[in-house]
Amino acid sequence: MTSTNKKVAVVGAGVGGLAVAARLGKKGFNVEVFEKEPRCGGRCHILEDRGFKFDMGPSFVLMPDFFKEVFDYCDEDISDYLNLKNLDVHYKIFFSDGDSLSVYNDCEKTRKEIERFEPGSSKGFDGFLGYTHQIYKTVQPLLYKCFTGKSLANPSLWPVVFKLHPFASYWAVAKKFFKTDKLCYAFTFEAMFMGVSPYQAPGFYSIITYSDHIQKIAHPMGGMYKIPLALEKISKKNKVVFHYNSEVKEIGRDSKGSFIRNNGVNKYYDYIVANGDYVHAQEDLLKRKVPDYKYSCSVYLLYLGLKEKIRGLEHHNLFFSSDLPKNLEQIFNENIVPDEPSFYIHVPTVTDPTLAPDGKEIVYVLIPVANLKNKEEDIDKHKKRLRKLAFDKINKAIGRNIEDLIEVEHEFIPSDFISRYNIKNAATFGLAHNLLQSAFFRPANIDSKIKNLFYAGASTQPGGGLPVVIASSRIVADMICG
Numbered sequence: 001m002t003s004t005n006k007k008v009a010v011v012g013a014g015v016g017g018l019a020v021a022a023r024l025g026k027k028g029f030n031v032e033v034f035e036k037e038p039r040c041g042g043r044c045h046i047l048e049d050r051g052f053k054f055d056m057g058p059s060f061v062l063m064p065d066f067f068k069e070v071f072d073y074c075d076e077d078i079s080d081y082l083n084l085k086n087l088d089v090h091y092k093i094f095f096s097d098g099d100s101l102s103v104y105n106d107c108e109k110t111r112k113e114i115e116r117f118e119p120g121s122s123k124g125f126d127g128f129l130g131y132t133h134q135i136y137k138t139v140q141p142l143l144y145k146c147f148t149g150k151s152l153a154n155p156s157l158w159p160v161v162f163k164l165h166p167f168a169s170y171w172a173v174a175k176k177f178f179k180t181d182k183l184c185y186a187f188t189f190e191a192m193f194m195g196v197s198p199y200q201a202p203g204f205y206s207i208i209t210y211s212d213h214i215q216k217i218a219h220p221m222g223g224m225y226k227i228p229l230a231l232e233k234i235s236k237k238n239k240v241v242f243h244y245n246s247e248v249k250e251i252g253r254d255s256k257g258s259f260i261r262n263n264g265v266n267k268y269y270d271y272i273v274a275n276g277d278y279v280h281a282q283e284d285l286l287k288r289k290v291p292d293y294k295y296s297c298s299v300y301l302l303y304l305g306l307k308e309k310i311r312g313l314e315h316h317n318l319f320f321s322s323d324l325p326k327n328l329e330q331i332f333n334e335n336i337v338p339d340e341p342s343f344y345i346h347v348p349t350v351t352d353p354t355l356a357p358d359g360k361e362i363v364y365v366l367i368p369v370a371n372l373k374n375k376e377e378d379i380d381k382h383k384k385r386l387r388k389l390a391f392d393k394i395n396k397a398i399g400r401n402i403e404d405l406i407e408v409e410h411e412f413i414p415s416d417f418i419s420r421y422n423i424k425n426a427a428t429f430g431l432a433h434n435l436l437q438s439a440f441f442r443p444a445n446i447d448s449k450i451k452n453l454f455y456a457g458a459s460t461q462p463g464g465g466l467p468v469v470i471a472s473s474r475i476v477a478d479m480i481c482g
């Protein structure tokens with residue numbers, strides 16, 4: 001098929017949409033991107049104020065091979081666009097009893113560190129990495145494939161499914177190798193990055209922890225926003241046209257073909273790729289009913305610009321609740337703002353001083369809370385308490401009162417995910433990653449009724465998180481290129 005005369009509309013300039021645009025632009029398609037916001041990036045957004053550059057969403061670059069793949073696909077060298085610096089200390093976990101545990105780039109140091117908590121656990125660590133390595137080898141190629149319920153009927157896939165032990169939870173995988181709850185939490189907290197509880201996430205998601213330890217954790221110098229900017233640049237180089245401040249109001253098909261409705265006009269394309277949230281596309285753009293999906297959690301975010309440098313925190317920090325099971329129960333089952341939440345602190349200026357004015361620091365606080373399914377926004381009632389709780393714990397870690405250091409402060413509340421990015425139920429990480437919404441059961445990347453409509457993004461296959469969303473763009477590009 002010659003692609004040069006084929007027209008493609010991409011609805012949304014999130015990382016998934018940008019990666020599709022870059023790929024199809026490179027293949028010679030005439031691609032136009034429609035984005036409701038004034039700039040690209042979607043959840044991987046930036047907020048700039050008084051010289052502070054806050055990355056508003058993702059902060060971890062995991063599975064770097066998935067990032068490299070999209071640059072290779074477009075015949076570009078990733079190092080011309082992103083300066084990925086490996087962190088020496090991957091993250092530091094602060095337990096509520098005052099203990100802390102650091103995970104290092106150097107596995108030998110991590111082994112020594114975990115031995116302090118549980119003698120003999122370095123053997124468990126090796127066992128965990130061996131087990132998750134096998135899972136990673138099995139899952140990695142599957143992440144570039146789109147499955148349907150029918151794929152399950154294909155017997156050649158059954159041994160693969162069996163190898164993944166689909167009924168064991170993420171927590172159960174850690175429990176196989178570690179005795180103490182502290183280490184089990186340290187090896188499963190990544191489930192929260194997908195917006196699910198480690199008790200509910202299938203064990204094969206432990207490939208994220210594997211990737212932390214084996215493929216390492218990197219920071220793009222200049223900030224996470226360099227990632228969407230790089231993909232936008234490659235797209236433009238390949239003649240992709242961007243329409244910003246340009247919300248699509250409908251996707252449909254009539255006698256003239258498949259169209260998007262934008263600025264009151266139906267515009268027709270050979271292919272349409274919906275990158276905005278999948279449930280938004282179904283309900284609001286295609287006017288369809290969706291099943292009673294489970295949604296990931298939401299988050300309450302604070303972005304602080306400090307007038308001075310602080311000590312005691314690493315680039316990535318996790319503060320665990322004193323009662324983690326209750327914390328998870330309240331978010332995922334009771335659907336409420338937790339009493340004493342675990343939270344995450346990002347201090348990117350530890351590695352990258354260019355993100356703040358000289359001698360100043362960025363502190364980003366992420367507190368997982370329940371999503372807004374069947375419920376009104378209620379964060380106002382809890383904000384003061386959550387902020388104080390986080391600040392008290394930070395103050396202990398840095399030995400100072402953070403309140404006295406704040407020069408700039410912004411927040412992002414759950415309902416902002418709806419108003420800003422059209423994300424259903426403010427589910428920050430999209431549809432939940434439980435067993436019945438993973439792999440075969442997650443929405444496919446091609447529409448079942450409109451054959452030239454495709455989906456790339458966090459709530460479709462293979463799932464959420466930057467590397468995986470980039471994989472969804474590959475699936476879609478491969479389908480369109482035939």
Ligand SMILES: Cc1cc2nc3c(=O)[nH]c(=O)nc-3n(C[C@H](O)[C@H](O)[C@H](O)COP(=O)(O)OP(=O)(O)OC[C@H]3O[C@@H](n4cnc5c(N)ncnc54)[C@H](O)[C@@H]3O)c2cc1C
Pocket residue numbers: 011012013014015016017034035036037040041042043044056057058059060061062193246247248249275276277280299301366420421422428429456457458459464465466467469
């Ligand atoms: C706080 C936070 C922390 C995270 N941390 C990490 C992390 O550390 N590492 C990691 O890998 N991932 C992380 N993630 C997840 C990651 O950011 C997402 O999975 C990924 O960015 C989703 O990309 P996407 O392309 O699917 O969708 P989006 O980023 O949501 O992009 C979709 C775009 O479509 C636009 N849009 C929606 N509707 C329309 C419409 N009708 N018309 C036109 N445009 C429309 C939206 O404005 C948006 O720009 C985090 C996410 C958040 C929010």
